[in-house]
Amino acid sequence: MFLILFHRVNPVFVDLSPQTKEIYRFQYHILRVTEGAPDSARYNGRYFEVVCTPKSKTAELMQVWYTKRAKIKFVEIAAPVIQRFKKYGVVPSGIHIKSMTSRWGSCTPAGKIILNIELIKTPKPCIEYLVTHELCHLIRRDHYKAFYELLKTKIW
Numbered sequence: 001m002f003l004i005l006f007h008r009v010n011p012v013f014v015d016l017s018p019q020t021k022e023i024y025r026f027q028y029h030i031l032r033v034t035e036g037a038p039d040s041a042r043y044n045g046r047y048f049e050v051v052c053t054p055k056s057k058t059a060e061l062m063q064v065w066y067t068k069r070a071k072i073k074f075v076e077i078a079a080p081v082i083q084r085f086k087k088y089g090v091v092p093s094g095i096h097i098k099s100m101t102s103r104w105g106s107c108t109p110a111g112k113i114i115l116n117i118e119l120i121k122t123p124k125p126c127i128e129y130l131v132t133h134e135l136c137h138l139i140r141r142d143h144y145k146a147f148y149e150l151l152k153t154k155i156w
């Protein structure tokens with residue numbers, strides 16, 4: 001299901017060398033790195049600009065940028081989805097961000113929703129899907145057919 005959603009969007013890939021691109025919203029963006037101070041990373045709507053010394057700190061600064069952005073965007077994107085689940089008495093105890101290698105998201109029995117930081121590089125519908133999926137787990141913990149039936153009614 002998740003993979004289908006990823007395939008439904010039509011990403012635009014620009015052919016650039018691996019050192020000069022970053023993925024955001026499922027698209028590659030030019031990354032301009034300048035040696036200098038203070039350390040900073042920003043996105044101007046078209047490309048990323050990183051200032052640091054030495055330049056090898058670029059990946060670390062980009063990770064900080066992605067984390068800050070995820071903290072804002074995940075909560076913003078999850079809010080209307082959470083609203084749709086309130087009538088079922090389902091309210092998450094919080095949205096948390098984590099770096100995970102094998103999962104896009106998870107949730108605890110206490111209602112804590114954990115989203116993979118890498119999701120910030122995907123389009124909004126992918127993040128909405130993950131939040132919906134995890135909220136459905138607060139109703140059904142399994143992945144049986146009934147879970148996917150429930151998910152289907154909540155996603156579109």
Ligand SMILES: [Zn+2]
Nearest residue numbers: 133137142143
């Ligand atoms: Zn699941």
